[in-house]
Amino acid sequence: MTGAPQGLQDILPLSPLQQGLYFLSSYDDSALDVYNVQLGLDLTGPLDTDRLRRAVEALLTRHPNLKAAFRTRRNGDPVTVVPHTVDIPWQDADLSGLDAAERDRRVGRLTEADRHTRFDLTRPPLVRFTAIRLAPERHRLLFTHHHLLLDGWSTARVVQELFALYAADGSPTALPEVRPYRDYLAWAAAQDTGADERAWRGALAGLDGPTVVAPGLDGQPQAVPPARDVELSPDSARALVAAARSLDVTVPVVVQTLWSLVLADMTGRQDVVSGTTVSGRPAELTGAASMVGLFINTLPVRVRIRHDETLAELVRRTADEQAALLAHHHVALARIQKLTDSGGPLFDTLCVFENYLVDTGPDDQEGSETKEFAGLRVEAVTGRDATHYPLTLVAAPGPDGGPVLRLSYRTDAMSEHDVVRVATRLRRAVEEFTADPHRPLPRTDLLTPEERDRVLNAFNADTVDVEPATLPVLFERQAAAHPGRPAVDDAGRVLTYTELNTRANLLAHALIAAGTGPEDVVGVALRRGADVYVAQLAVGKAGGVFAPLDPDQPAERLTGLIAGSGATVVLTHSGTDHTVWSGDATVIATDRLPEGLPDHNPTDADRRAPLRPHNGAYLIHTSGSTGRPKGVLVEHRPLVDLIAWAHARFAARPGDRVTQFASPSFDVTFAELANSFFSGATLVIVPEEERAGAPLADFLNRAAITLAVIPPTVVASLPLDASLPEGMTLIVGTEALPPEVVRAWADRHRLFNAYGPTEAVVNSATWEVPAEWTGGPVPIGPPDVNKRAYVLDSALRPVAPGVLGELYIGGPGLARGYLGRPRITADRFVADPFGEPGTRMYRTGDLARWNERGELEYAGRTDHQLKIRGFRVEPGEVEARLTAHPAVAQAVVTGHTDHRGVRRLVAHAVPASVSYTHL
Numbered sequence: 001m002t003g004a005p006q007g008l009q010d011i012l013p014l015s016p017l018q019q020g021l022y023f024l025s026s027y028d029d030s031a032l033d034v035y036n037v038q039l040g041l042d043l044t045g046p047l048d049t050d051r052l053r054r055a056v057e058a059l060l061t062r063h064p065n066l067k068a069a070f071r072t073r074r075n076g077d078p079v080t081v082v083p084h085t086v087d088i089p090w091q092d093a094d095l096s097g098l099d100a101a102e103r104d105r106r107v108g109r110l111t112e113a114d115r116h117t118r119f120d121l122t123r124p125p126l127v128r129f130t131a132i133r134l135a136p137e138r139h140r141l142l143f144t145h146h147h148l149l150l151d152g153w154s155t156a157r158v159v160q161e162l163f164a165l166y167a168a169d170g171s172p173t174a175l176p177e178v179r180p181y182r183d184y185l186a187w188a189a190a191q192d193t194g195a196d197e198r199a200w201r202g203a204l205a206g207l208d209g210p211t212v213v214a215p216g217l218d219g220q221p222q223a224v225p226p227a228r229d230v231e232l233s234p235d236s237a238r239a240l241v242a243a244a245r246s247l248d249v250t251v252p253v254v255v256q257t258l259w260s261l262v263l264a265d266m267t268g269r270q271d272v273v274s275g276t277t278v279s280g281r282p283a284e285l286t287g288a289a290s291m292v293g294l295f296i297n298t299l300p301v302r303v304r305i306r307h308d309e310t311l312a313e314l315v316r317r318t319a320d321e322q323a324a325l326l327a328h329h330h331v332a333l334a335r336i337q338k339l340t341d342s343g344g345p346l347f348d349t350l351c352v353f354e355n356y357l358v359d360t361g362p363d364d365q366e367g368s369e370t371k372e373f374a375g376l377r378v379e380a381v382t383g384r385d386a387t388h389y390p391l392t393l394v395a396a397p398g399p400d401g402g403p404v405l406r407l408s409y410r411t412d413a414m415s416e417h418d419v420v421r422v423a424t425r426l427r428r429a430v431e432e433f434t435a436d437p438h439r440p441l442p443r444t445d446l447l448t449p450e451e452r453d454r455v456l457n458a459f460n461a462d463t464v465d466v467e468p469a470t471l472p473v474l475f476e477r478q479a480a481a482h483p484g485r486p487a488v489d490d491a492g493r494v495l496t497y498t499e500l501n502t503r504a505n506l507l508a509h510a511l512i513a514a515g516t517g518p519e520d521v522v523g524v525a526l527r528r529g530a531d532v533y534v535a536q537l538a539v540g541k542a543g544g545v546f547a548p549l550d551p552d553q554p555a556e557r558l559t560g561l562i563a564g565s566g567a568t569v570v571l572t573h574s575g576t577d578h579t580v581w582s583g584d585a586t587v588i589a590t591d592r593l594p595e596g597l598p599d600h601n602p603t604d605a606d607r608r609a610p611l612r613p614h615n616g617a618y619l620i621h622t623s624g625s626t627g628r629p630k631g632v633l634v635e636h637r638p639l640v641d642l643i644a645w646a647h648a649r650f651a652a653r654p655g656d657r658v659t660q661f662a663s664p665s666f667d668v669t670f671a672e673l674a675n676s677f678f679s680g681a682t683l684v685i686v687p688e689e690e691r692a693g694a695p696l697a698d699f700l701n702r703a704a705i706t707l708a709v710i711p712p713t714v715v716a717s718l719p720l721d722a723s724l725p726e727g728m729t730l731i732v733g734t735e736a737l738p739p740e741v742v743r744a745w746a747d748r749h750r751l752f753n754a755y756g757p758t759e760a761v762v763n764s765a766t767w768e769v770p771a772e773w774t775g776g777p778v779p780i781g782p783p784d785v786n787k788r789a790y791v792l793d794s795a796l797r798p799v800a801p802g803v804l805g806e807l808y809i810g811g812p813g814l815a816r817g818y819l820g821r822p823r824i825t826a827d828r829f830v831a832d833p834f835g836e837p838g839t840r841m842y843r844t845g846d847l848a849r850w851n852e853r854g855e856l857e858y859a860g861r862t863d864h865q866l867k868i869r870g871f872r873v874e875p876g877e878v879e880a881r882l883t884a885h886p887a888v889a890q891a892v893v894t895g896h897t898d899h900r901g902v903r904r905l906v907a908h909a910v911p912a913s914v915s916y917t918h919l
């Protein structure tokens with residue numbers, strides 16, 4: 001602090017929070033400045049406005065920092081400039097002649113206008129007064145200032161002093177000496193930055209990201225944020241104080257910790273950071289309590305939630321962690337942020353403790369009390385201040401010392417509904433804490449019993465009783481019901497139900513003769529076409545497990561899949577050269593069956609063992625992150641649910657024509673079958689060369705398709721001006737359905753978004769685009785019939801609608817597991833804590849949230865799994881293959897989406913050794 005130039009009394013550095021506020025208020029100068037603070041004072045009794053102005057002048061002489069303005073130096077650093085003298089902006093308004101209604105309206109208008117008039121931060125002073133005469137002995141005084149000058153604590157003092165000076169008619173001796181604000185700035189400048197940095201770096205070490213409730217929100221709000229109370233019962237407020245006392249922690253620490261639980265719930269994070277306001281008055285600075293200025297600071301509070309602790313332990317650990325930072329409260333937030341890996345904002349919520357500044361603050365605050373000064377009574381101080389944060393929790397001491405909690409929120413970031421939910425969560429957190437703070441954390445539950453019942457039961461209410469059965473039995477019923485109807489149409493070559501059934505019977509008997517029985521895996525290496533479906537039915541009829549193999553994959557991979565699945569029989573086409581991969585397996589060419597096979601429906605009498613609904617039906621391989629594909633084994637029983645789903649949602653009937661689009665290696669083919677063979681309809685094979693774009697549109701028309709099951713990328717390839725068969729239903733699934741696709745087709749066709757991991761058997765949730773859809777999220781829909789969906793946090797607790805969690809699928813229709821892989825099966829198929837004893841749920845790895853209608857919204861993955869043209873890819877599997885190559889030391893595989901929206905798999909590899917002479 002050097003000598004001030006002409007006309008200036010002082011040039012000062014900025015306090016930590018001043019730096020942040022200055023940046024915010026100066027870079028966004030079009031919007032409302034939420035850091036304008038307006039106080040309304042009701043004055044009764046005779047008011048002498050000249051005398052009041054003299055008191056203001058005396059006040060500004062007493063506290064030169066109240067005359068300050070802010071400038072930016074050439075090097076970009078802001079400084080505080082304090083002129084010797086300033087003109088105090090003062091406005092008098094006499095409304096005493098108006099009737100009450102008009103007067104109130106005018107007061108409101110004046111107040112609003114004053115609230116919204118920005119200060120030019122470069123032009124001192126950043127205080128102004130408006131004295132409104134309401135009646136001869138009634139006045140409203142508006143005292144408005146920029147938050148850069150004063151914190152709430154100081155404001156209360158300033159009001160107190162102003163009227164003391166009024167009573168003494170501006171005589172400075174009326175008040176005791178006060179230590180100047182510049183002493184605090186000098187103190188702050190002299191602190192040991194090394195120790196500060198070490199403390200904050202340690203406090204934030206290992207933090208893996210910010211805690212953000214309103215991503216993408218920037219700048220200041222356009223309107224003054226409204227507020228909403230968190231309605232705590234007096235009992236729980238009292239209980240909170242008692243529990244805090246029994247744990248020997250302060251109420252603010254408890255509130256801050258519970259708030260962090262709510263933020264964890266809102267954001268799905270376990271390592272939570274929120275902001276808090278600290279008093280910032282250093283205990284070692286004598287006289288700090290009566291000083292006036294901006295001492296408070298906004299600091300990050302990090303709370304790491306550990307499931308092996310109790311709530312009480314978490315609160316106590318948080319209290320200790322906070323206490324260790326007490327000596328480092330004067331560090332500017334921007335500096336703290338620079339110490340973290342990201343260097344960016346750490347939080348977007350604030351927790352403020354009004355009048356709770358227990359650490360070093362004074363205890364003589366009396367700002368809002370009624371007082372009398374020279375015959376003038378000062379009443380009802382109404383303060384309005386706000387923050388730019390999207391969500392702020394304000395805690396103030398209420399009756400009995402229990403906290404009164406209030407949430408203020410930016411309307412451009414959240415709706416009132418959202419805030420009600422946050423308030424409910426916080427109330428629950430208080431109730432859980434007070435009910436038993438010594439319970440393990442995973443057992444605390446932020447849902448109300450009604451909410452819990454809603455997400456667990458009401459949202460999963462779609463159930464029907466189905467008769468357990470096997471696929472061959474169900475198909476044979478259809479074949480008997482529709483003998484002459486077309487079952488498969490492969491480029492005009494049609495098989496009736498009877499023909500299809502007979503061919504499947506012949507092949508089934510061949511399989512039985514080759515030794516296939518229940519639980520025996522049969523590899524099926526056939527290209528798309530009617531033969532695949534003959535084989536699928538035949539394997540089922542023999543009792544075996546259908547395991548598709550793509551004959552166009554590398555021989556090494558096929559050999560691996562056959563060995564891994566234990567298949568001893570392989571079905572293929574006589575034209576396929578299988579010798580390089582089939583090994584010891586018995587190979588049957590489906591187009592060269594021996595003569596003389598029986599053609600009746602095989603029964604248990606024919607089969608090598610009885611076939612039951614819980615026997616395996618198919619084995620589908622999916623990518624495995626450790627480098628080995630995983631075989632998902634699905635039994636017959638859940639396929640009955642799949643058929644029930646198809647009937648309930650799409651109701652295909654004889655005469656309907658359903659696309660066969662999916663590769664046989666995908667379980668989606670079973671959805672195609674459920675809608676065709678198991679509905680009496682016709683499965684129409686889409687020719688290989690017509691699987692996208694205009695040719696596909698032509699095909700759909702030519703083939704008179706009524707129900708098409710296709711992935712989103714393929715729908716997106718259809719020309720927008722194409723007209724597809726009238727009345728055709730589109731089922732789109734396997735990856736996220738973009739809103740553009742919905743917008744393009746939903747007004748012309750019934751459109752469904754179908755979601756389902758292979759492990760939960762083809763499909764788990766389905767959303768039909770409603771007629772009134774006008775944009776916004778594209779849900780994956782409510783859970784399918786007999787499926788249960790849970791959105792859970794990391795402690796497997798259900799979360800409320802709107803909250804992101806991991807999606808689990810339960811119900812009877814799950815896969816049996818990964819064939820021959822008990823460890824990874826146990827990892828992904830876990831006990832269902834909400835279902836009947838013994839039931840399981842599958843952990844999908846998908847992030848999702850419920851909406852209020854009980855529909856799920858998909859929100860990405862918890863891991864690195866990708867979808868590339870419908871293929872599920874674990875980058876780890878590809879990385880493992882790459883690094884197995886002797887020339888590759890390291891590899892990273894990611895999905896890269898180009899400017900046209902096409903996603904590709906991209907590998908980056910580091911060579912094992914590089915010879916630079918050849919580069």
Ligand code: AMP
Pocket residue numbers: 622732733734735736737753754755756757758759780844845846858861867870871872
């Ligand atoms: P798969 O086992 O090959 O069917 O892949 C299942 C995964 O695909 C799911 O866990 C999701 O990540 C993704 N997926 C499937 N259907 C959808 C959908 N309709 N919307 C978003 N993602 C989907």
Ligand code: MG
Pocket residue numbers: 667668734755756757758762763
């Ligand atoms: Mg699927």
